[in-house]
Amino acid sequence: MTTDWAALGPIDLHAHSRESDGTDAPGDVVRAAAAAGLGAVALTDHDTVSGWAEASEAAREAGVALIPGVEFSAQLGPASVHVLGYLLDPESAAFVGERERIRLERLERAERMVHAIGRDYPLTWEHVEEHSAPGATIGRPHIADALVTLGIVPDRSAAFEGILHWQGGYYQPHHAPDPVDAIGIIKQAGGVAVLAHPAARGRPVMRMRALGQLVDAGLDGVEVWHRDNDEASRRVLLADAERYGLLVTGSSDYHGFGKPNRLGEHTTEPEVLAEIVRRATGWAPVLPA
Template sequence: MSAADTSRAGASWGRIDLHAHSTESDGTESPRELVLQAHAAGLGTVAITDHDTTAGWADAAAAAREVGMGLVPGVEFSAQQQWASVHVLGYLLDPAAPAFLAERERIRVERVERAQRMVERIGADYPLTWAIVQDHAAPGATIGRPHIADALVSLGIVADRSAAFDGILHWRGGYYQPHRAPAPTEAVRIIRAAGGVPVIAHPAARGQATMDERVIAQLLDAGLMGLEVEHRDNPPEAQEWLRGQARLHGLITTGSSDWHGRGKPNVFGEHTTTAEALDAIVELGTGAEPILPA
């Protein structure tokens, strides 16, 4: 970080939420609306972390400057350990880094092909078509399981996204299709190579690969910098264990809502990150600049 940038650390960030999604991935609100709703919820700083894309950064940044909010540009990288998913948040990375660009495009293509395979299988038993699913995604967004869930809700097949993921879209539901994704260690390396700060998202969430000492050791060797500890999907006992691992290994700990707009019940600011943790992220990230609160 240059001398001119040292003022970034120690900024008056206000209340901080470092995990939110827009229509550029599986959220229901535009990047601009994401920022405006974060501001209305009393946050001082928010991160935009769409799945495998940085397409919403510019609109979110413009909205943040308009209302005087802090904004941390980020991404939620899709990774996979054996058959289980692992999501890796990357903050302040360079969106033009070659390795990141190549992997992002490969993941995007694979996600769409996987979604098409699932829709074809579901459509054999329910009145679901690819055209209906496309109607539930914003132009240019990479279609994934949340958009299929929204289509199932619109057809009255399930009550809401949660019911879709607990039933038809569950890996035991009979329609699930696996997809290729990098190992979490590779995702961490790609984020680091792009100047970003890698943080494991909701490490103890149901359905995500189990985090144990062995896995964390592998991630540390790859360059892991943090754990998202305070999150509604991490049980209290798991949060305590994760805090202990963070203390042991000198990792940053974050808290966030994982907001998706109307797509999930998660509420902005239900969990937050400390200013000290964000200062550490800002000092370590070299690939992109945060927007400082006015």
């Protein structure tokens, strides 16, 4: 049976829950998508699929299609590169192994940062745990939320611009796969790989010579319509997408009240989602009841 994605309503292919660095429960993300008038939403928590079950149940009840996904945090030299994986098999051996490695190393990294910050500010690991869901991949956003609650900084943005900045004196490195490897893992798991917000902070990753390698590794698309990609970068990204035959997506990158991003502020064309679903062999969308 072929789904008429256009008939369902607007499509937002990038949202986070408290299972990673969002502030809403997975089911609440889906219900918020329905309230925002969306017809389909992708749950793409960082390096985890722990929110899929709750979000799937909510999607059936709320009348919204769910596209289960994940956002891999990768590293290309000094640049952070995020790769969205849609409709992949969460039990794929390669995916399970990398996911657990990332989770453990992120946890150790966060503990090192909290210990360092705690020498100068009244921050403890217990404070950070209070701002994450049980089993969530703890990272800098959770530390930022703890700093806000303690009154050390006014909001997340201030935390990332100061104490948590890579030049702030407390930053700790962490393991992240090469984006080529991240794409390979997604493809092995039957998923579809899309480069997330590739021009964030005005640095179009797509212009790097590594783009050809990413395409060769199986990159399917690029997230062009995103608030972190400025107009000049979008023109560059669209040209590169045409050159390499890549799908073009649009998304909000919703994080609840952790960021100003609003569900549906950027969307994906129905025919693009239809192609993503057609290419995927690892998982299926969750359709409204």
